[in-house]
Amino acid sequence: MARDLRGFIKLLEEKGQLRRIKTLVDSDLEIAEISNRMLQVGGPALLFENVKGASFPVAVNLMGTVERICWAMNLEKAEELEDLGRKLALLQQPKPPKKLKEAINFGKVLFDVLKAKPSKSFFPPCQQVVIEGDDLDLNTIPMIRPYPNDAGKIITLGLVITKDCETGTPNVGVYRLQLQSNNTMTVHWLSVRGGARHLRKAAEQGKKLEIAIALGVDPLIIMAAATPIPVDLSEWLFAGLYGGSGVQLAKCKTVDLEVPADSEIVLEGTITPGEVLPDGPFGDHMGYYGGVEDSPLVRFHCMTHRKDPIYLTTFSGRPPKEEAMMAIALNRIYTPILRQQVSEITDFFLPMEALSYKAAIISIDKAYPGQARRAALAFWSALPQFTYTKFVIVVDKDINIRDPRQVVWAISSKVDPSRDVFILPDTPFDTLDFASQKLGLGGRMGIDATTKMYPETEHEWGEPLESDSGIAAMVSRRWQEYGLDDLDLNKEVNPNLFGYDV
Template identity: 65%
Template sequence: MAQDLRQFLALLEARGQLRRITAAVDPELELAAVADRVLAMGGPGLVFENVIGSPWPVAINLLGTVERVVWAMGMEQPEELERLGERLASLQQLQPPKRPKELVAMGGLLWDVLRARPDRDLLPPCQQVVLEGEAVNLDALPLLRPWPGDGGFIVNLGLVVTRDPETGVPNVGVYRLQRQSQRTMTVHWLSVRGGARHLRKAEAMGKPLEVAIAVGVHPLLILAAATPIPVHLSEWFFAGLYGGKGVRLARCRTVDLEVPAQSEIVLEGQIHPGERQADGPFGDHMGFYGGIEDSPLIRLKAVTHRRRPTFLATFSGRPPKEEAMLAIALNRIYTPILRQQIPDVKDFFLPMDALSYKLAVIAIDKAYAGQARRAAMAFWGVLPQFTYTKFVVVVDETINVRDPRQVLWAVSAKVDPQRDVLVIADSPFDSLDFASERIGLGGRMAIDATTKVGPERRHDWGRALGRDKATEARITERWSELGLDDVGRTSPDPVLFGYGMENLLARLGRL
């Protein structure tokens, strides 16, 4: 696995998926506007080499298509993501082998675990230049201000590293950070995130929380940090499993934390108990500006970086955006894990057009009355991230959850709102969701769009239409005879007729 951002840039360039821009571009509004238009067209990743106000280049849109996300994982086809998910699911619930074949498979999994262990780099590239104390100056970094109503300049694609003050287990998350002064930043994280949990513990103990921010890492590490994993596991370990090789880490200079040794830039600091400062507003993934919130203040102690580092950036907004492409890939990886944790679930999908987490479509093998509600409740509880999913639509496993035509048919044909809709009021909710009556507290809805069985129905349902396989096969064989070769032998292209914009954009990225 390549762990270096520069190697990934070289890969994209070799495959014609990177454009270097030498014209001067302003990081305030202009750079993000250019990147947004290119991304919407399914265009290449960009490196702006002449950013006004900073000597350092900015890389953006590197993960702007599903295809490039797959490459970042060291793969070539999206289908390989689910196979990776199957390996991860096996590791989460290892079972004693009962047959020789299972023993061989377990041996392979254990080898994956051994290879995934992080390693230490004693001469890390990320510390080729070290600036401490008064020498720290955020104004030297090419921070972006993407939207005209934004409250300041931001870091949006850095790995934020903290450590549980009780257990010592690190957490790695991707959170937005706002510049407050030359040596201070605020961090915006939701209350369920690992960093927020660590801060609550540290403040209860009266201790500062140490923080390190790694900017400009290989995108695979960003994917690992964005993966919903159990609290007790390390994102470094998951990154090693993703890449088939342990992450090389370096100990920070002024805080007791470890960061990827090949990071382009590392910011080191502390959050002191009770220190907060106004953060925002900022354009967010909901398609609106978020509000102004008092957020934890990081006091920076050091900045280390490689010689002539590249600043890796992104920005949020209404899909399609890079974060939506990441979510599509994570959906494929996490499907086997979800099947394992909720056996009722056969498939699930988080549509990009529903912000990649606000609406989930779940397919189950319907066996008994009430099963759809049970599956929806289990989904909301399986991971903290899914507590922010407003709508869960449960369908039969015969429905393709990635085809909106089939899902809409199931909702329209199989749902009686007075029987099949479950609404839960006043549950903890996403503070960025302005549709809620009260910020941070909202409702959620489950829709049972499955075929009704047993006591769920009081009359016979109609029999579903369908043709036998023999008839369909005969028609396929006669297609040329019927003079229809130019129409095609198969059903309409699922990319254009049902699988959503994300696949269409992925296809555009390959043209």
């Protein structure tokens, strides 16, 4: 598969996971409405070939299922994501190998790092067409407006590339940008993000911050840029590790930055520190409209693109959305890294319905009293993205954390709220979370739903109910005799059978 957006679109079409829409559609509300209906049912990716007022087609919902995200990462199934996570965990905290097998595995990872180094492209496809100065008009890009009360049109899946003015170290992030005029946009990033740090440094030195936006890149690179794990690697190297080969980079035309050579569109500009405009409101991942914030103003002076470019986009909102599918995939990648950071954790799960990170369920191999509380506290500090997790539920290792029935049973049968619930007040918080009394400051809750031991409890715990092993084995052998062999006991049960209205 070619390492670019077009190669991925071709792959999806070959697998029957892409629909081309030739009917005239509007980028204002209509594209998002169609795409949202596809997302709700796990439908195919969409390529709108006839967009009102635009000469570019629009691709959306390319990463709308975990299966398609796996394909984007050159994997066939979700289980392989944990193999990738183990590789990254080894790079994060390398230990001297004690056995020959460990040495061989570590050597393979180092070889993967060498293969993952980015290379240079001197005739990049992304610069086949160059538009500068007064000829630049951002309105030619078919940006979407997803919701009726959104403030304007937005870019959502662009790689936002900046550089530390002291060290020259680049940062690649995925941030929302709002169209403000034919050559300006505001960029919405949190103060802890790399781009915001670079802007503060530029301000201290009295310099403008150079910025480039790469649109329509290989989805694998988007996944790498959206993985905020504490590994001392550039996002380009990270993408190379994800894909098994290095990313080809091209030097921008007017700023000292590098972008993926196969990008469909590249915008080049600068931010003058202190120059801001109101940004928002927009629908966000919490399922509400966000607020209006003064955000840095980007002035663009150059746009380059491939011949006949494709515009890739998405939008936020209450799950399921593409960002939720990405979070599920990242959850699997994080698991080995988290086990390495917090050794007692055997597994963890971030339910999509909990906005992919607001609630975490972790299982532990409990060995001593108070261990569940320690595991919850360690979870909050293990990786940066867990800072905004509001609820951590800790269960025993024999609980299937992906089965809500088992988790609710553990909470209901093993928790005394006066003993097993603890709250950390006034901690740094997501400014998009309106549940907080003060925006940016809120509490976190830990729930110990493990089996208690002395001195957590002063009485014996009840003996768990289990089938007689001999009878269970006999019933399995005779299942066909009962005339029930047409019933698949391993398939997922319809929640409606248990009174859930879905």
